[in-house]
Amino acid sequence: MPHDISVISMIAAGFVFAFFFGFVASRLGLPPLVGYLVAGILIGPQTPGFVGNREVASQLAEIGVMLLMFGVGLHFSVADLVAVRRVAIPGAIGQILLATAIGTAMAMAWGWTFGSGLVLGLSVSVASTVVLLKALDERNAVNSPNGRIAVGWLIVEDLAMVLALVLVPAFAEVMGGHAAEGAHGDAGDQGLFLTLGFTLLKMGAFVALALVVGPRVMPWLLRTVARTGSRELFTLATLAAAIGIAYGSAQLFGVSFALGAFFAGVVLNESELSHKAAANSLPLQDAFAVLFFVSVGMLFDPGVLLRAPLQVLGVAGLILVGKSLVAFGIVIVLGYPVSTAFIVSAALAQVGEFSFILAGLGITYQLLPAEGLNLILAGALVSITLNPLVFALADRACAWLRADPVGRRKINEFGAANLARLEADLEAVKEKVRAREAAHKTFTPEELVHRFPLFASLTAEQREVLILHFEPHTAQPGERIIRKGDVADAMYFIAEGEVEVAVGGRHFKLTAGDFFGEMALITGEPRSADVTALDFSKFATLSARDFRQFLKRYPEIRSRIASLAEERNAMNRSRPDEEEAKA
Ligand code: CMP
Numbered sequence: 001m002p003h004d005i006s007v008i009s010m011i012a013a014g015f016v017f018a019f020f021f022g023f024v025a026s027r028l029g030l031p032p033l034v035g036y037l038v039a040g041i042l043i044g045p046q047t048p049g050f051v052g053n054r055e056v057a058s059q060l061a062e063i064g065v066m067l068l069m070f071g072v073g074l075h076f077s078v079a080d081l082v083a084v085r086r087v088a089i090p091g092a093i094g095q096i097l098l099a100t101a102i103g104t105a106m107a108m109a110w111g112w113t114f115g116s117g118l119v120l121g122l123s124v125s126v127a128s129t130v131v132l133l134k135a136l137d138e139r140n141a142v143n144s145p146n147g148r149i150a151v152g153w154l155i156v157e158d159l160a161m162v163l164a165l166v167l168v169p170a171f172a173e174v175m176g177g178h179a180a181e182g183a184h185g186d187a188g189d190q191g192l193f194l195t196l197g198f199t200l201l202k203m204g205a206f207v208a209l210a211l212v213v214g215p216r217v218m219p220w221l222l223r224t225v226a227r228t229g230s231r232e233l234f235t236l237a238t239l240a241a242a243i244g245i246a247y248g249s250a251q252l253f254g255v256s257f258a259l260g261a262f263f264a265g266v267v268l269n270e271s272e273l274s275h276k277a278a279a280n281s282l283p284l285q286d287a288f289a290v291l292f293f294v295s296v297g298m299l300f301d302p303g304v305l306l307r308a309p310l311q312v313l314g315v316a317g318l319i320l321v322g323k324s325l326v327a328f329g330i331v332i333v334l335g336y337p338v339s340t341a342f343i344v345s346a347a348l349a350q351v352g353e354f355s356f357i358l359a360g361l362g363i364t365y366q367l368l369p370a371e372g373l374n375l376i377l378a379g380a381l382v383s384i385t386l387n388p389l390v391f392a393l394a395d396r397a398c399a400w401l402r403a404d405p406v407g408r409r410k411i412n413e414f415g416a417a418n419l420a421r422l423e424a425d426l427e428a429v430k431e432k433v434r435a436r437e438a439a440h441k442t443f444t445p446e447e448l449v450h451r452f453p454l455f456a457s458l459t460a461e462q463r464e465v466l467i468l469h470f471e472p473h474t475a476q477p478g479e480r481i482i483r484k485g486d487v488a489d490a491m492y493f494i495a496e497g498e499v500e501v502a503v504g505g506r507h508f509k510l511t512a513g514d515f516f517g518e519m520a521l522i523t524g525e526p527r528s529a530d531v532t533a534l535d536f537s538k539f540a541t542l543s544a545r546d547f548r549q550f551l552k553r554y555p556e557i558r559s560r561i562a563s564l565a566e567e568r569n570a571m572n573r574s575r576p577d578e579e580e581a582k583a
Helices: 007-027 032-042 056-075 078-083 085-109 114-125 129-138 145-172 188-213 214-227 230-255 257-269 274-299 304-308 308-333 338-347 355-362 370-403 409-412 416-440 445-451 461-468 518-523 544-551 555-573 577-583
Strands: 471-475 478-484 490-496 498-503 506-511 529-532 539-544
Touching: 007 032, 007 056, 007 445, 032 145, 032 274, 032 370, 056 129, 056 230, 056 257, 078 085, 078 145, 078 416, 085 145, 085 416, 114 145, 114 308, 114 370, 114 490, 129 145, 129 274, 129 338, 145 188, 145 257, 145 338, 145 355, 188 214, 188 230, 188 257, 188 461, 214 230, 214 338, 230 257, 230 274, 257 274, 274 355, 274 370, 274 471, 304 370, 308 338, 308 370, 308 409, 338 370, 338 409, 338 577, 355 370, 370 409, 445 490, 461 539, 461 544, 471 577, 490 544, 490 555, 498 544, 518 544, 518 555, 539 544
Parallel strands: none
Antiparallel strands: 471 539, 478 529, 490 539, 498 506, 498 529
16 A cells, blocks of 8 residues: 555545444434444454454544534533533432442452452443433434433533543552553552642633633634634634644643533533534534444454353443433432433433543553453443433333323422423523523524615525624614714614604604615715614614625625615705705
């Protein structure tokens, strides 16, 4: 081969195989991701035929995870997390502790050391965001209260895992592992707390930076880019933010790529353009998330099924049954409804990306035997494949509860008040977002042409860009908006209300759908008249600079505005008595 094409061949094989088997799976009535996993096993080193590059595959998968977490961040704000905190935080922590304890006990029963058991338990205690989101998305439940709880719960788990990733190397020595050759971070006893403190500090600095500086800078940047009207620049800005922030924060603060990307999304969440950013990054996100499943399949060694069938069963059982029961119990103990408990425990009865990362780390530090990763992979494969089935069971259970509202009233009523409160909190968050968007938004593209037929010749995209240039402006009755003789700074489009133009002792009314302030901007002379609001009015304004640029870009609109200005000017120059005689 003339040069290294391992990335190309991995992408090609990944997409082709994943597409083919995903399609077959869907024709067989199975979820496509089962097909992606099969594709991964087939192009993995354990099966004959083409063998993809695992290193490359896992890096591509990581991009998929980043884009996905970015997408989660775009739709999930800190306010949402605060709204579900009462169940998500204790739930996630409780589940990690209990699942880890069960896992450790099980592994020790196999004769493993405490340290090995702990890593195994920790690895399976955290679920996969990729799998969860695919499942929620498929049932259109990402935005439902139960979906929000599950996503919030997982984000807390992800945060906890960042800590675990730091703690494993730090504790490796204590728990009987050895820092592998070349692995750093083998902190001694005194270094342990230092490492921990330093990590927490860095994490705190990162979160603070992301939440304080980010929302001030990023939405502005995105808006500025969107106003250029270049779609490709906008997409690029989105991807640069997602992957750039993820990478940068991983390098600087030691957080995972996934968490960095999540915060990149959260930061842009504040922008009214977050939907557009989400839409633009979606195709790439889909494509790379598929490669995530392929890479899981590639890592899997089917031999483990023969070598250690009971242990595979144990791990799979822990993930599917153990974790579900734990989650179910926690939700109930926290006082939330049985239906929520069903959905949340189904959502979390699987493992994914973090488990592999953690297991890999365990192997590096010789805490986990190499077979541990195979067991976890087997458990992941089984639980991911069965997850749709688990969800279907949860749906069945919920339907059963609903089927007899009278007879099962007691069960249905349990926790309803707590859920209602949580729903109200989420609704309040949504309302706030809506209000913020409304405050910034002047028109939708449809309203724009409906109000101002002048813009009918613009394409949908051109209208959107124009709207991004508008600034909302309001006036009270009697408020002077333009003073005769002033220097022109903006152009006004009336969205609501009425204004009065006073010129040469005469008064003209302008109403919604009219515009004013064009004359001085076109001629470069001072304002020709006073303009006063007659009632509560709303305007969309264009700055002088934006207005001129707009006219330059659309000469046809320019000539229509100019001829109206000309008419108005002629009217103002004519003597009032002439006008009145005409009238
Ligand atoms: P400008 O001169 O920038 O500021 C005052 C605005 O009042 C002016 O632009 C026009 O938009 C508006 N205006 C002036 N004369 C008339 C008129 N006769 N009828 C309606 N609007 C007018």
